[in-house]
Amino acid sequence: MSVQRPITLLVCALGGEGGGVLAQWLVDTATRAGYAAQSTSIPGVAQRTGATTYYLEVFPQPIASLGGRRPVFGLVPVPGGLDALVCSELLEAARQTTLGLPDAARTTVLASSARALTNAERMPMGDGRVDSAALLALLRAHSRELHVLDFGALAREAGTIVSAVMLGAIAAGGVLPFAREHYEAVIGSGGRAAAASQRGFALAYERVAALRAQTAYVAQVVGNGKAVQAAAAPPALPPAVAAAFPGEVHAMLALGHARVLQYQDAAYAALYLQRLARVRDAERAGDPGAAHGWATTRETARWLALWMAFDDIVRVAELKLDRQRWARVRREVGAGEHEVVKVYDHFKPGVPEFAGMLPPRWARALQAWDVRRGARGHEPLALPLKLPTHTVFGMAMLRLLAAQRWLRRRGLRYADEQALIERWLDTVVRASSADWRLGHELALCGRLIKGYGGTHQRGRDNLVHIVEQLAERTPFADAAARAQAIAQARGAALTDEGGTTLDATLQRHGAAARPMREAPIRFVRKKTGTPLG
Numbered sequence: 001m002s003v004q005r006p007i008t009l010l011v012c013a014l015g016g017e018g019g020g021v022l023a024q025w026l027v028d029t030a031t032r033a034g035y036a037a038q039s040t041s042i043p044g045v046a047q048r049t050g051a052t053t054y055y056l057e058v059f060p061q062p063i064a065s066l067g068g069r070r071p072v073f074g075l076v077p078v079p080g081g082l083d084a085l086v087c088s089e090l091l092e093a094a095r096q097t098t099l100g101l102p103d104a105a106r107t108t109v110l111a112s113s114a115r116a117l118t119n120a121e122r123m124p125m126g127d128g129r130v131d132s133a134a135l136l137a138l139l140r141a142h143s144r145e146l147h148v149l150d151f152g153a154l155a156r157e158a159g160t161i162v163s164a165v166m167l168g169a170i171a172a173g174g175v176l177p178f179a180r181e182h183y184e185a186v187i188g189s190g191g192r193a194a195a196a197s198q199r200g201f202a203l204a205y206e207r208v209a210a211l212r213a214q215t216a217y218v219a220q221v222v223g224n225g226k227a228v229q230a231a232a233a234p235p236a237l238p239p240a241v242a243a244a245f246p247g248e249v250h251a252m253l254a255l256g257h258a259r260v261l262q263y264q265d266a267a268y269a270a271l272y273l274q275r276l277a278r279v280r281d282a283e284r285a286g287d288p289g290a291a292h293g294w295a296t297t298r299e300t301a302r303w304l305a306l307w308m309a310f311d312d313i314v315r316v317a318e319l320k321l322d323r324q325r326w327a328r329v330r331r332e333v334g335a336g337e338h339e340v341v342k343v344y345d346h347f348k349p350g351v352p353e354f355a356g357m358l359p360p361r362w363a364r365a366l367q368a369w370d371v372r373r374g375a376r377g378h379e380p381l382a383l384p385l386k387l388p389t390h391t392v393f394g395m396a397m398l399r400l401l402a403a404q405r406w407l408r409r410r411g412l413r414y415a416d417e418q419a420l421i422e423r424w425l426d427t428v429v430r431a432s433s434a435d436w437r438l439g440h441e442l443a444l445c446g447r448l449i450k451g452y453g454g455t456h457q458r459g460r461d462n463l464v465h466i467v468e469q470l471a472e473r474t475p476f477a478d479a480a481a482r483a484q485a486i487a488q489a490r491g492a493a494l495t496d497e498g499g500t501t502l503d504a505t506l507q508r509h510g511a512a513a514r515p516m517r518e519a520p521i522r523f524v525r526k527k528t529g530t531p532l533g
Contacts (some may be wrong), residue, residue: 006057007176009167010077012087013098014051014116018163019088023054025167028174028186033178034062038073051092060177077101084175085143086110088151088162091118094135097142109143110169110208112162115136126447128492147173147211154207158200160193168204172212179515182206241273245280248294249301256305263309264405272308275425276301279443282432286439296432296440303446304425310417311452313353314408317401320345320389342390345398350382352453356413357404363412420460427467435479441486442471448493461514462493462502469511476509485509 009026013019023039032319037058059071079100085107087093093111096102102109113132121128129398139146147169164187169174170404187201188194237254245253251275261269284290305383309315319325326343335341351370355363370381388394408414423445432439445466448459466489476482484507492505503513 006059006071006073007083008074008077008081009056009058009084009170009175010082010096010101011054011056011088011170012051012092013054013162013166014092017088018161019052019054021161022163022166023056025057025163025183025186026170029178029182030058031175032185032300033182034064035064035177036066036073037057038072040075043074047362051087051089053096055097058176080106082107082172084110084173085172086109086166086173088111088112088166089114089116090132090135090148091115091130092132094138097138100337102142103144104142105144107143108145108173108175109139109147110166110173111139111146111148113148114152115152124494125497126491137308139311140470145212145215147208147215149204149207149211151204154203157199158196158203159331159334159502160196160200162202164197165179165204168201169208171201172205172208174212188344211221244277245271245297246294248290249280252298252301256301257308259305264408268308272305275304275421275480278425278429279432282429282439283436285433286436292436296428296436296443299440300425300443300446301429303443303449304421307417307421307446310413310456311410312356312408312413313349313401314357314404316347321395321402325433338392342388345389345394347385347387348382349385350380351518357407357411359410360412360415424463424467427471431471431479435483438471438479438483438486441483441490442467444485447491458497458499462499465506465514466490469506470509473509474509478482485511 011019011022011026013022013401020041023041027037027039029287034056037056039054039056040053041052043052054073055077057073058072059066080103082103083106085102086095087096087110090111090113093109097109101107115129115132117129121130136148139148149169151162151165151169155171158164167183167187171178171180184198184201187197204422237250238256241253241257242250256268256276257272260272276297280294280297283296328345330341333341351366355366358366365509374380377396387397389398424442428439428442431442445463448463448466450456450459466486470486470489474485476485489502489505489509491502493499495501499514506513
């Protein structure tokens with residue numbers, strides 16, 4: 001690095017992460033170490049549509065050696081002119097990269113693997129998240145040195161904010177010519193906040209230092225012509241299950257099998273494997289050479305597990321009892337080891353939730369009664385509850401609900417979900433045996449099933465309608481045209497909640513639009529004297 005130009009560093013932080021404090025720490029560190037520095041900031045906007053950036057320039061020679069001269073600093077970063085890019089969120093690092101700021105031959109990138117989803121990622125009905133693997137590939141291609149770790153997790157572990165962790169990462173990154181004690185001195189040591197910041201700094205410093213040492217070792221080994229082999233993690237599957245399915249499916253199968261087993265019991269997990277084996281056999285018949293890497297079986301393993309582990313009252317209670325949830329709540333409120341945290345959980349179960357756990361005959365009678373109430377103009381019946389789950393009573397109520405797992409198989413909701421699962425799987429199996437792509441597209445339709453309540457019901461209705469109309473009733477020229485229509489309908493169903501795009505897509509392919517659902521119309525008499533608006 002030439003001593004005739006400043007060292008340049010850009011820090012990108014989200015709201016509430018202490019980016020301004022970090023920038024001041026860096027300037028104070030430079031001053032304490034005897035170097036000239038300047039920082040500027042550009043405010044971002046709220047609701048995760050941007051970030052606040054802090055640009056720092058440090059002259060790499062001590063002020064005492066400049067003979068009275070003062071360096072001239074810039075106010076904003078220029079493309080390709082960064083020595084270091086530090087971001088508290090992965091997509092933000094990629095966004096700065098697309099602006100051309102880092103340089104593959106010059107820039108050290110320190111980024112957090114944590115994601116704070118943008119508005120554009122949250123809006124789609126489907127999975128609108130940007131693929132983290134693609135973001136990492138972009139950063140690797142445009143950085144001289146890349147180190148990625150979860151800044152947020154380290155901050156929570158230390159009980160501090162992200163800025164202290166980012167300072168430790170910068171200190172260990174080796175870009176700025178300061179000693180560790182210079183950084184630690186500006187944090188201070190008095191009070192609980194300073195102690196927590198010191199812990200966060202130390203955790204990040206040691207983690208980045210270890211990553212840099214590992215990178216240097218690998219580079220040395222590769223330079224000496226030695227191969228470096230990463231040990232593969234053993235499959236987290238019972239040996240009999242692993243032997244029955246191809247290796248390409250094992251990673252997804254392990255996750256699905258564990259989820260279904262935890263959700264109900266071993267018999268339910270065995271049913272999951274039996275269902276998946278049918279799809280495996282059908283895919284083997286339609287693609288004997290496994291040219292597509294068992295993609296249909298792998299996707300079915302994903303969506304089948306999520307559907308079989310549908311949300312109900314029992315599942316909600318189990319999630320609220322989870323120890324990790326309580327630990328997360330304590331971290332979020334900053335509670336000390338001996339401090340009491342009071343938690344109130346709000347529930348509003350209605351007739352669908354109660355009926356779902358009742359035997360079909362009783363459940364349908366309850367649903368018919370609720371429909372008659374709605375026809376008379378009454379609001380849907382619901383029971384608002386405020387449960388103090390930090391108390392013995394509240395915890396006992398949650399445990400009582402979670403213990404009703406045995407009722408699940410006897411309930412109407414279980415029977416309905418299993419019937420629809422079998423219908424979808426039968427279609428996937430028949431299609432996969434005849435044409436691989438058609439079976440694959442139908443398997444991917446499992447992603448329509450998501451959420452709970454009205455969202456879950458709409459997803460089920462959309463899937464059933466797509467299967468009925470495009471996989472069974474509507475004639476097509478060949479299997480390829482049918483598969484393309486199903487893919488377009490699935491994408492349309494995930495585009496908008498109202499289903500207008502889906503209906504248009506169905507009709508474009510000669511299929512019937514979704515039937516209109518009955519909805520009560522309520523007339524409310526305006527009270528005399530009530531002002532408008």
